[in-house]
Amino acid sequence: MQFRSTKSNKPPISFKEAVLRCLPPEGGLYVPASVMDMRQFFFYMDADTAYHELVSTVAPVLLQGELNPFSASRVAESAFDFEPELKQLDERFSLLSLYNGPTGVFKDFGIAFLAAVMEELLKNNRRIMVLSATRGDTGVSIAHAFYNRHNVVSVLLYPSGPIRGLDPETFISNGGNIIPIQIRGTFDDCQRLVAEAIYDQPFAERYGLTTANALNPGRLLPQTFYYLYAFIKLKKYLQGDLLFSVPCGNFGNLISGLYAWKFGMPVHGFVAAMNMNNAFGEFIRGNAFQPKQSVPTISPALDVSVPSNYERLFSFYEEAPAVMRNMVFPEAIDDRITLETMEQVWKQYNILLDPHSAVAFAAAEHLAVSHDLTHSDAHFVVLATGDPAKTAETVSKATGQHIKIPEKLAMLRKKADPIALIDPHLDALEGAIVSCF
Numbered sequence: 001m002q003f004r005s006t007k008s009n010k011p012p013i014s015f016k017e018a019v020l021r022c023l024p025p026e027g028g029l030y031v032p033a034s035v036m037d038m039r040q041f042f043f044y045m046d047a048d049t050a051y052h053e054l055v056s057t058v059a060p061v062l063l064q065g066e067l068n069p070f071s072a073s074r075v076a077e078s079a080f081d082f083e084p085e086l087k088q089l090d091e092r093f094s095l096l097s098l099y100n101g102p103t104g105v106f107k108d109f110g111i112a113f114l115a116a117v118m119e120e121l122l123k124n125n126r127r128i129m130v131l132s133a134t135r136g137d138t139g140v141s142i143a144h145a146f147y148n149r150h151n152v153v154s155v156l157l158y159p160s161g162p163i164r165g166l167d168p169e170t171f172i173s174n175g176g177n178i179i180p181i182q183i184r185g186t187f188d189d190c191q192r193l194v195a196e197a198i199y200d201q202p203f204a205e206r207y208g209l210t211t212a213n214a215l216n217p218g219r220l221l222p223q224t225f226y227y228l229y230a231f232i233k234l235k236k237y238l239q240g241d242l243l244f245s246v247p248c249g250n251f252g253n254l255i256s257g258l259y260a261w262k263f264g265m266p267v268h269g270f271v272a273a274m275n276m277n278n279a280f281g282e283f284i285r286g287n288a289f290q291p292k293q294s295v296p297t298i299s300p301a302l303d304v305s306v307p308s309n310y311e312r313l314f315s316f317y318e319e320a321p322a323v324m325r326n327m328v329f330p331e332a333i334d335d336r337i338t339l340e341t342m343e344q345v346w347k348q349y350n351i352l353l354d355p356h357s358a359v360a361f362a363a364a365e366h367l368a369v370s371h372d373l374t375h376s377d378a379h380f381v382v383l384a385t386g387d388p389a390k391t392a393e394t395v396s397k398a399t400g401q402h403i404k405i406p407e408k409l410a411m412l413r414k415k416a417d418p419i420a421l422i423d424p425h426l427d428a429l430e431g432a433i434v435s436c437f
């Protein structure tokens with residue numbers, strides 16, 4: 001599969017190039033340049049197929065010519081010592097739990113694969129630098145996935161405030177390959193610095209620079225795998241339409257679902273589940289998108305005013321607006337309904353949902369009612385994106401249950417010191433990292 005920019009008609013480039021460049025020099029974001037037909041694989045994989053088997057089978061087909069089956073199974077095994085879990089709740093609902101990774105968030109799936117596939121593609125390459133902006137747990141996920149990867153140094157930029165969850169043993173000063181740097185500024189300053197560094201061609205070439213932020217298409221592709229996984233687990237039981245409900249912040253997760261559909265997964269629709277920061281729903285309905293200042297909610301990962309994947313989603317609508325309007329259904333859920341849904345799901349199924357997953361659950365229920373699907377044999381797969389123990393207080397309040405925090409998640413709160421503290425400028429960044437190269 002090759003990749004092209006959303007903004008230009010330049011000849012497409014390979015997956016390796018797209019992953020290692022991350023941002024097209026001509027602007028826009030990388031998207032797949034062609035569609036793959038994976039249908040034959042959906043027939044012979046079934047409920048007994050393990051996740052790493054699915055990844056080892058699908059990845060070399062998607063990345064033909066770049067990743068052979070042997071390399072793919074090595075990548076799958078080194079990336080995934082955790083799996084998604086599909087629970088069928090009843091005829092109408094299943095829950096796809098995606099929070100079994102090291103930081104208890106679905107983002108672990110994309111990041112783990114990206115790190116493992118980069119190491120594989122970088123065999124016989126020179127060393128590269130993966131520069132990423134983070135506020136917290138994503139940094140832990142990146143550090144976890146990139147630690148000790150051959151030929152890769154991972155630089156993490158943090159805004160002012162405590163840095164949490166990193167293990168100093170993994171830092172470059174202790175023989176590891178992780179470099180946390182604190183920026184005197186905000187998260188936006190950190191993101192700006194990442195983009196500035198990548199677009200600065202001499203700088204980017206000097207260090208072989210890319211990023212593990214969600215802009216990297218190498219995080220979106222592996223997120224298609226868990227949609228396919230849910231499908232093969234369910235295919236025997238499905239009578240009617242299949243819909244996925246996805247809690248949407250920057251829309252990376254939803255876009256991966258749309259790729260899975262483009263690869264031939266038989267799906268009838270996606271619920272774009274938002275909280276009250278739902279201005280983007282207007283765009284999905286076919287109207288003009290007018291960004292609004294975001295307001296804080298109990299599902300903060302969805303408090304996004306302009307989704308960073310806007311251009312990727314836009315390119316789907318540009319291609320086939322009518323098809324898309326029958327494929328993606330926006331729903332907005334407020335905090336009160338989110339809490340009520342957490343309580344209801346606990347009472348009805350004995351399952352704890354984090355607030356983001358509850359938004360998706362409620363959105364699926366709303367769509368079922370508004371589209372008259374409650375008495376049809378439509379089946380909803382709700383994506384559970386966060387471990388309920390990460391938002392224990394809210395989950396406790398909604399369900400009255402005492403939530404035990406697993407050791408793995410308790411470690412995420414531990415403070416760590418950065419390797420350097422710098423102003424948000426490229427020369428300051430270079431000063432801080434140059435001795436590491």
Ligand SMILES: *Cc1c(COP(=O)(O)O)cnc(C)c1O
Nearest residue numbers: 249250251252253301356385386
């Ligand atoms: C990041 C995140 C989301 C939103 O995912 P996007 O790909 O940004 O739409 C949803 N839930 C949780 C728990 C998250 O951390």
